[in-house]
Amino acid sequence: MTLFKQRQSKKLSRTTVAIMLNTDEKQIRRIESGEVNCTILTFLKLCYVLEIDSSFISQIKLGEFIINE
Secondary structure, eight states, rough: OOOHHHEEEEEEOOHHHHHHHHHOHHHHHHHHHHHHHHHHHHHHHHHHTTOOOOGGGGGOOOOOHHHTO
């Protein structure tokens, strides 16, 4: 499930999420649309606010092409 769909399923507006994360609505929109990368801290905060299990992050394996960019 995408961040956008998860936020909608929780019936939270971008503004509400932005306030909870101490950022602005435009930044939440950019993160949801993939226009920007967020920090791990912001990602974990999003997971907490949207009730997403963040334990999968320890299983992510980066490919050589990502590391070498």
